[in-house]
Amino acid sequence: MSKKQKVVISVIGGHDIEPKVEQLAHDIGKIGAKVGAILVCGGLDGTMEAAAKGCQQAGGTTIGLFPGTSKADANQYIEIALPTSIGYARNAMVACCADVIVALPGSHGTSCEIDYGLVYKRPVIDLGGWNRKGMIKAKNLNEAEKEIKKLIREISEE
Secondary structure, eight states, rough: OOOOSSEEEEEOSSSSHHHHHHHHHHHHHHHHHHOOOEEEEEOOOTTHHHHHHHHHHHHHHHHESSSSSSSSSSTTTTTTEEEOOGGHHHHHHHHTOOSEEESSSSOOOHHHHHHEEEEEEEEOOOSSSOOTOOEOOOHHHHHHHHHHHHHHHHHHHH
């Protein structure tokens, strides 16, 4: 990665989330902003909205990659709305553009993004109980934050 480029953190997770996961996504978004990363997500509701809200409230930049063709699909915390017109195939973009991926609980779309992240050899932090080989397990927010900071240091040294 060029020294001039900012680190990109993709936060992935489900649409229908419980308050505990919503708070976790919000806090991950705040951490992303705090470490100077750009947050990328699917730009819709649930995990994506909570992470974008946390990032924006902490002064970070948010990008949403949408499955459809309309910027109007963006949640209110997305600053850069990028419609892709490619449906679920956009999950590959969410994973591939990331320097670090944080996976929260979700369903098939999140699972797909995890798989793409692993295929593209991106570090994927598991905060959603996925327990997949190749993921970095984090038991809680503090562990996830330590992993994010460690990975960013490693990326910056490349």
